[in-house]
Amino acid sequence: MDEAILDVVVIGAGTAGLAALREIRKRSERFALIDDGKWGTTCARVGCMPSKALIESANAFHRRRDFDVFGIRGAESLRADVPAVLVRVRALRDQFVSGVRKLTDGLGERAITGRARIVAPDCVEVNGRRLRARRIIVATGSEPVVPPPWRALGERLLTTDNLFERDDLPARIAVVGMGAIGAEVAQALSRLGIEVTAFGSSELVAGLSDPQVNAALLASLRQEFPVHVGAPAVVSAADDGSVRVSNGRQQVQADAVLAALGRRPVLAGLGLDTLGVPLDENGLPSVDPTTMRVGASQVFLVGDANAQAPLQHEAADEGHIAGLIASGAVARRFRRRVPLSIVFCDPDVAVVGRRFSQLDGSDVLVGEYRFERQGRARIEQRARGVLRVYAARGIGLLLGAELCAPAGAHLAHLLALAMERTLTVHDLLRMPFYHPVLEEGLRSALRELASQLPPCSESDLAGCGPIGADAIE
Amino acid sequence: MDEAILDVVVIGAGTAGLAALREIRKRSERFALIDDGKWGTTCARVGCMPSKALIESANAFHRRRDFDVFGIRGAESLRADVPAVLVRVRALRDQFVSGVRKLTDGLGERAITGRARIVAPDCVEVNGRRLRARRIIVATGSEPVVPPPWRALGERLLTTDNLFERDDLPARIAVVGMGAIGAEVAQALSRLGIEVTAFGSSELVAGLSDPQVNAALLASLRQEFPVHVGAPAVVSAADDGSVRVSNGRQQVQADAVLAALGRRPVLAGLGLDTLGVPLDENGLPSVDPTTMRVGASQVFLVGDANAQAPLQHEAADEGHIAGLIASGAVARRFRRRVPLSIVFCDPDVAVVGRRFSQLDGSDVLVGEYRFERQGRARIEQRARGVLRVYAARGIGLLLGAELCAPAGAHLAHLLALAMERTLTVHDLLRMPFYHPVLEEGLRSALRELASQLPPCSESDLAGCGPIGADAIE
Numbered sequence: 046m047d048e049a050i051l052d053v054v055v056i057g058a059g060t061a062g063l064a065a066l067r068e069i070r071k072r073s074e075r076f077a078l079i080d081d082g083k084w085g086t087t088c089a090r091v092g093c094m095p096s097k098a099l100i101e102s103a104n105a106f107h108r109r110r111d112f113d114v115f116g117i118r119g120a121e122s123l124r125a126d127v128p129a130v131l132v133r134v135r136a137l138r139d140q141f142v143s144g145v146r147k148l149t150d151g152l153g154e155r156a157i158t159g160r161a162r163i164v165a166p167d168c169v170e171v172n173g174r175r176l177r178a179r180r181i182i183v184a185t186g187s188e189p190v191v192p193p194p195w196r197a198l199g200e201r202l203l204t205t206d207n208l209f210e211r212d213d214l215p216a217r218i219a220v221v222g223m224g225a226i227g228a229e230v231a232q233a234l235s236r237l238g239i240e241v242t243a244f245g246s247s248e249l250v251a252g253l254s255d256p257q258v259n260a261a262l263l264a265s266l267r268q269e270f271p272v273h274v275g276a277p278a279v280v281s282a283a284d285d286g287s288v289r290v291s292n293g294r295q296q297v298q299a300d301a302v303l304a305a306l307g308r309r310p311v312l313a314g315l316g317l318d319t320l321g322v323p324l325d326e327n328g329l330p331s332v333d334p335t336t337m338r339v340g341a342s343q344v345f346l347v348g349d350a351n352a353q354a355p356l357q358h359e360a361a362d363e364g365h366i367a368g369l370i371a372s373g374a375v376a377r378r379f380r381r382r383v384p385l386s387i388v389f390c391d392p393d394v395a396v397v398g399r400r401f402s403q404l405d406g407s408d409v410l411v412g413e414y415r416f417e418r419q420g421r422a423r424i425e426q427r428a429r430g431v432l433r434v435y436a437a438r439g440i441g442l443l444l445g446a447e448l449c450a451p452a453g454a455h456l457a458h459l460l461a462l463a464m465e466r467t468l469t470v471h472d473l474l475r476m477p478f479y480h481p482v483l484e485e486g487l488r489s490a491l492r493e494l495a496s497q498l499p500p501c502s503e504s505d506l507a508g509c510g511p512i513g514a515d516a517i518e
Numbered sequence: 519m520d521e522a523i524l525d526v527v528v529i530g531a532g533t534a535g536l537a538a539l540r541e542i543r544k545r546s547e548r549f550a551l552i553d554d555g556k557w558g559t560t561c562a563r564v565g566c567m568p569s570k571a572l573i574e575s576a577n578a579f580h581r582r583r584d585f586d587v588f589g590i591r592g593a594e595s596l597r598a599d600v601p602a603v604l605v606r607v608r609a610l611r612d613q614f615v616s617g618v619r620k621l622t623d624g625l626g627e628r629a630i631t632g633r634a635r636i637v638a639p640d641c642v643e644v645n646g647r648r649l650r651a652r653r654i655i656v657a658t659g660s661e662p663v664v665p666p667p668w669r670a671l672g673e674r675l676l677t678t679d680n681l682f683e684r685d686d687l688p689a690r691i692a693v694v695g696m697g698a699i700g701a702e703v704a705q706a707l708s709r710l711g712i713e714v715t716a717f718g719s720s721e722l723v724a725g726l727s728d729p730q731v732n733a734a735l736l737a738s739l740r741q742e743f744p745v746h747v748g749a750p751a752v753v754s755a756a757d758d759g760s761v762r763v764s765n766g767r768q769q770v771q772a773d774a775v776l777a778a779l780g781r782r783p784v785l786a787g788l789g790l791d792t793l794g795v796p797l798d799e800n801g802l803p804s805v806d807p808t809t810m811r812v813g814a815s816q817v818f819l820v821g822d823a824n825a826q827a828p829l830q831h832e833a834a835d836e837g838h839i840a841g842l843i844a845s846g847a848v849a850r851r852f853r854r855r856v857p858l859s860i861v862f863c864d865p866d867v868a869v870v871g872r873r874f875s876q877l878d879g880s881d882v883l884v885g886e887y888r889f890e891r892q893g894r895a896r897i898e899q900r901a902r903g904v905l906r907v908y909a910a911r912g913i914g915l916l917l918g919a920e921l922c923a924p925a926g927a928h929l930a931h932l933l934a935l936a937m938e939r940t941l942t943v944h945d946l947l948r949m950p951f952y953h954p955v956l957e958e959g960l961r962s963a964l965r966e967l968a969s970q971l972p973p974c975s976e977s978d979l980a981g982c983g984p985i986g987a988d989a990i991e
Contacts, residue, residue, distance in 0.1 A: 068976075093954050097897045102588040108578060115575040116602035122595035129589035137897060336985060357953040362979065369976055370985070380982040382950040424570045424610060455928035458957050462935055462949040476935045477855040480830040481566050484931050503541075503842055506835065509853040512809060512843070 051075045053371045054169045054178040056161040056315070059086040060357050061348025062184035063148050064364030065371065072372040077178075078152060079161040079171050087186050087349065088357045089141040095209040096229055098134040100389055103236035107391075111426040125237045128213045135209060163316035166342055180343045180371040184364060185315060187308035187349035195280055195304060201288050203303040205230070214239055215300030219290040221278045223250040225388045227305030228266070232390050234303075235270040242271050242297040244278035244290060251388040254402035255447040257413070261431040262394060262449040271295075310350045320344055327352070335378035337367040345371055356386060383464045385457060392416075392430035393453030398445035398464040399435065409444065410436050412470070412494030414486045416450055421481040427451035434460070434470075434490045441470035441498045452483040459484065470494045474505040524548045526844045527642045527651040529634040529788075532559045533830050534821025535657035536621050537837030538844065545845040550651070551625060552634040552644050558615040560659050560822065561830045567614045568682040569702055571607040573862055576709035580864075584899040598710045601686045608682060636789035639815055653816045653844040657837060658788060660781035660822035668753055668777060674761050676776040678703070687712055688773030692763040694751045696723040698861045700778030701739070705863050707776075708743040715744050715770040717751035717763060724861040727875035728920040730886070734904040735867060735922040744768075783823045793817055800825070808851035810840040818844055829859060856937045858930060865889075865903035866926030871918035871937040872908065882917065883909050885943070885967030887959045889923055894954040900924035907933070907943075907963045914943035914971045925956040932957065943967045947978040 052073040058080040109120035159172040189204040220231040223245030235241040253259040276292035283289045287298045322330045322340040330339045337345045345367035348360035388394040412434045422428040430450040463473045478488045525546040531553040582593035632645040642649045662677040693704040696718030708714040726732040749765035756762045760771045795803045795813045803812045810818045818840035821833035861867040885907045895901040903923040951961045
């Protein structure tokens, strides 16, 4: 294998690398897939899947607080068995990892375990061997950001890499960082009965940029546990074996700290500097999102590793695009999907299309709906949160939305489809909204937008011709 | 008021009548609204809202069966306090009815309580007075079908008109009729700990027509309570004070029977025969769904009363259309929305667009997805149900769908938007699907459809131009 020139070498067997592999295998047997040994996607191993399993147990337990209102007695006898929750998390994770591992079964020696290094634009070194390849796809993923001094906390330092491995969790956990992962995990741990204190350096949490949606989320989270935002937190070991976390205004002692400061690309030692293209201060080259190519090279950088949109579905698309182009299937650019990001707090948080901070205020109309008064939400004891939809003046083209709302993940998909199809407010109002459903809250926000647009019709419904000879006089 | 000619008389202050009133009030003060005295919509009083409140308590209680798997202990101590559940149902119902009643506040003597009778195409009699009107909108709603002999059961006969009024419910209830209401209420009662036996005369339940989706729903329901379908049930009082229900093959004794045989228009004594138009065997005239007019008359028949699509959102549209035309705001026909019906069983049941029974099999492709293997559904312990999407051969135009699936109500809205916009399978596959979400099950069904269509591209993603001068060789 050393002497022959391969068609493609893929570095990293995560979501992006496997999506690339899928396309490459359709067209070539002359490839190699190199992984540093974890063999399982971030999503399945330490990301989406175990976190959702934790959240699901936590939400089911939290629901007991509504039981008395629902006419269900005995909720005071319920307790969360955290070790059992973690056993289930790992059991599910193992199933999902095993599903992913099957995708590389049968690759034989084309699957190589080792740390890869690019030594030239057409050459990768791994385990002391050199592989020459016409194209290289880099899909090395990301890892949690941990400030080096925190390492001194030892066992008291949690990240998503080790959280789900624990047999049990301590009574008090400080969560530092309130992005998507911090918000999800802090709420889940709190709901499982752990005394959580959360710190966020920005006033904005969970990836939101709309201050009103952010305020609704913070108010909701703060009914469950303290959330201190707007100042960076400093972490230090206390004499009594606990951890002290302070942002200068608030301070807390905890038994452990979860570092949820974000994830960064795994690029160290990869040799991107040998490609002869400029790298930014984080060591990242410029990557064209329509082709995933690094400059005009035959190297592709996809998934979390390029830090463009570190989301599973984007990683899959990026690997797919790179796989198609690198395997010679197509020589065209790809239009990327409408941006969609979801944080599985309760209520769900989502950003669709253009975010609030990307809008030009003067040309934008906002339709807002607060779920406090929504019928179905009240029946479900989930009447909180807010939905804000942004549309352009003129014909009312839908531009984006931010929301913190019950069933928000589902509302976000509906909005994403509408934006993918470049629909207007009036277009979307023509769909049927059943009753009673949470989607009716979206309709209210759309109607508020419609009321700000030039009158176009007396009705949401489309006409289909005049009334004929028997017309109403 | 007797002498003057009104612009519009609306008979019935339910969802359809109130939607008509809303348009009429924008343009005229010369109207009357007549109601037989219930003053509150079927939806709020005895329909959608109280049933959803019952279901929500029932589902919250049922969830305890997953608690051990989730790592939550103590579920055996939970019990459903059915009287308290019913108190909450009524409290919510009263709030919703009061919200609806506010819509007719301030109408003064234009709101008339009494039974209306049409005595001529331009004249309505009520409480011995005659009101002349240029147009009449009939929105008298529907009532539960109860075979007359069943009346002899007295207190042992339940319908949605009296179910929610009870202080408590008996230990054993037979539900006869497995349409939307029967399926929803039977499951809810069973989940609250009542011994439910359900009978359906058709093999198909919950409004489904696709045998495969129907089978999945039946299998799911039968894990919770017996469901006997395919033969009509006979009900009789037993000597010991119980009720005997038999379909000739299965027989059960119960403490009460819920008549869920459907609803029929309230038209008795209304005088539709004075309009001089043909009436069918049910006393119904022909009504144009694009105008809601009865023939070429100035009379409109809307909502459940016309038996076309007895659903709240359709009733609202029909009242809206009639109100616009009758008040002279427009003289055009309206295109109706894509059909959408949802039954809030668990898993949700929905029919979108064309139903299976309306399709021409040879020109139709089916994409199916079974949720047993869906990632998010497994995490949520909701991995059951099936989704079937129908598309036309050729370009793969989406035609319809039937489903029994977790979050099915939300998936149905997404499909409804796609069909409202006459999208193809490939169009819908271009939207972003987040991970992990139940919508990924829909994507799998769409991909199964795409695999049966002529190859159109290597990718779900759209292209946006060739790669330029620096092209991959």
